[in-house]
Amino acid sequence: MTETTDVIVIGGGVQGASLAFHLAGRSLQPLVLERGALAGGATGRSSGLVRMHYDLEPEARLAWASFPYFRQWPERVGGECGFTRTGFLQLYPRESGARLRGNVEMQQGMGIPTLLVTADDVRRLAPQFDIGDFDVAAYEPESGYADPSGTTAAFMAAARDRGARLVQGCSVTAIRVDGGRVSGVETNRGGFSAPVVVDAAGAWARDVAGLVGVDVPLTVWRHDTAYVRRPSVLAAGHPTVIDDGNAMYFRPEGRDLTLIGLEDDAATGGSPDDDLRPAGGFVERVVERICRRIPAMIDADLQSTQRGQDGMTPDQRPILGPAGPDGFYLQCGFSGTGFKTAPAIGACMAELIVDGRASTVDISPFGLERFGAGRLLAGAHEDRPIWR
Ligand SMILES: Cc1cc2nc3c(=O)[nH]c(=O)nc-3n(C[C@H](O)[C@H](O)[C@H](O)COP(=O)(O)OP(=O)(O)OC[C@H]3O[C@@H](n4cnc5c(N)ncnc54)[C@H](O)[C@@H]3O)c2cc1C
Numbered sequence: 001m002t003e004t005t006d007v008i009v010i011g012g013g014v015q016g017a018s019l020a021f022h023l024a025g026r027s028l029q030p031l032v033l034e035r036g037a038l039a040g041g042a043t044g045r046s047s048g049l050v051r052m053h054y055d056l057e058p059e060a061r062l063a064w065a066s067f068p069y070f071r072q073w074p075e076r077v078g079g080e081c082g083f084t085r086t087g088f089l090q091l092y093p094r095e096s097g098a099r100l101r102g103n104v105e106m107q108q109g110m111g112i113p114t115l116l117v118t119a120d121d122v123r124r125l126a127p128q129f130d131i132g133d134f135d136v137a138a139y140e141p142e143s144g145y146a147d148p149s150g151t152t153a154a155f156m157a158a159a160r161d162r163g164a165r166l167v168q169g170c171s172v173t174a175i176r177v178d179g180g181r182v183s184g185v186e187t188n189r190g191g192f193s194a195p196v197v198v199d200a201a202g203a204w205a206r207d208v209a210g211l212v213g214v215d216v217p218l219t220v221w222r223h224d225t226a227y228v229r230r231p232s233v234l235a236a237g238h239p240t241v242i243d244d245g246n247a248m249y250f251r252p253e254g255r256d257l258t259l260i261g262l263e264d265d266a267a268t269g270g271s272p273d274d275d276l277r278p279a280g281g282f283v284e285r286v287v288e289r290i291c292r293r294i295p296a297m298i299d300a301d302l303q304s305t306q307r308g309q310d311g312m313t314p315d316q317r318p319i320l321g322p323a324g325p326d327g328f329y330l331q332c333g334f335s336g337t338g339f340k341t342a343p344a345i346g347a348c349m350a351e352l353i354v355d356g357r358a359s360t361v362d363i364s365p366f367g368l369e370r371f372g373a374g375r376l377l378a379g380a381h382e383d384r385p386i387w388r
Contacts, residue, residue, distance in 0.1 A: 002192065006195075009023075011201040011202055011205075014039065014151055019345075023164070031165045035172070044149050063344075070343070077154055084252075087144070089239050094135055100116070106380060129294055145240055175212050181326040198330075220272050220312070234296055235256070239251075262282070265285060315370075
């Protein structure tokens with residue numbers, strides 16, 4: 001007999017788990033189908049930065065609406081998300097000072113705790129940093145990072161306590177449509193019926209949407225990261241940093257490691273099932289970049305490298321909302337930046353599904369139709385193509 005449920009969520013990453021948590025909070029019984037293991041996709045390899053510095057206002061709003069979850073996780077969700085407050089610095093090269101100021105002004109306008117600090121202030125916060133290429137930086141004293149796998153497990157555990165179900169090792173192979181409306185899915189473990197199906201399949205979301213004839217402009221984006229053990233001179237740690245001029249970000253991990261990612265090293269295209277080994281020469285590039293910002297890192301020891309992947313859209317912003325047959329929704333295209341916004345996006349998508357409209361944040365700018373209409377999203381103060 002086919003099992004019947006309220007909402008089928010395809011994909012057990014942080015996005016699917018957040019949606020399940022919020023749907024279950026609205027007294028629905030969502031069913032999450034995950035072809036591998038919970039958080040086995042982008043989420044399990046995510047760097048977990050939690051910050052609000054965006055140049056597109058709706059994205060900053062999503063990050064800001066998510067932030068209280070990270071800070072008050074045990075009360076709001078239960079369990080732990082591993083949020084660690086380190087402070088966050090956004091560095092831009094000197095010539096992008098206007099962009100930095102514009103972003104900070106926009107974020108302050110919505111109440112985000114962020115301020116402009118001078119290069120000397122940065123030196124006081126991070127005495128080992130080279131500060132020669134900027135005069136001002138944006139500083140978010142409350143921000144930091146969290147544990148993406150732990151966050152997802154906690155969302156899913158809380159969702160299950162409220163009536164959600166998770167089936168792992170369950171690959172969706174077809175989506176049933178009757179009379180222009182979705183009615184369920186077929187999987188390697190049998191059929192499941194529901195009037196609502198949500199595509200939260202990360203880098204595989206294009207294939208899943210293709211099952212109902214919806215063409216989603218997603219490219220597979222691959223991103224390499226490295227963990228190094230800091231030398232003793234950096235034992236006190238450092239803030240979490242996005243260093244635009246060096247196309248790099250880094251953050252502490254626990255007491256003595258630093259996680260480093262290079263933004264311009266990303267490879268795009270191919271299949272989401274391709275090999276996930278970091279690119280040749282990645283380690284050399286990491287060493288060269290991190291030593292530009294923190295010369296003392298020359299004495300760091302490499303611990304490990306890994307590659308992750310996500311679905312990238314043409315404007316590098318997510319796709320959220322209905323598409324194709326009635327009852328089919330997209331929650332995908334996170335373009336390497338969908339961890340920190342997952343709590344609010346899950347809330348918004350649950351509102352959209354239950355109430356017909358998102359009230360936590362207006363997510364209407366993120367609809368699929370923007371691509372066909374040539375309305376690609378761009379930040380108010382973008383002075384050149386972004387990387388994120
Ligand atoms: C290396 C790296 C670093 C990142 N760093 C940050 C960061 O610092 N901050 C930030 O905010 N974001 C970051 N991101 C982005 C963020 O991690 C992702 O946007 C987010 O995890 C996406 O979550 P998801 O649930 O949409 O996708 P995923 O976690 O990929 O989950 C999708 C799931 O769908 C499943 N699936 C696919 N097809 C099917 C099917 N047919 N049937 C059933 N299940 C299926 C997959 O197995 C997968 O588990 C990073 C991403 C990467 C790769």
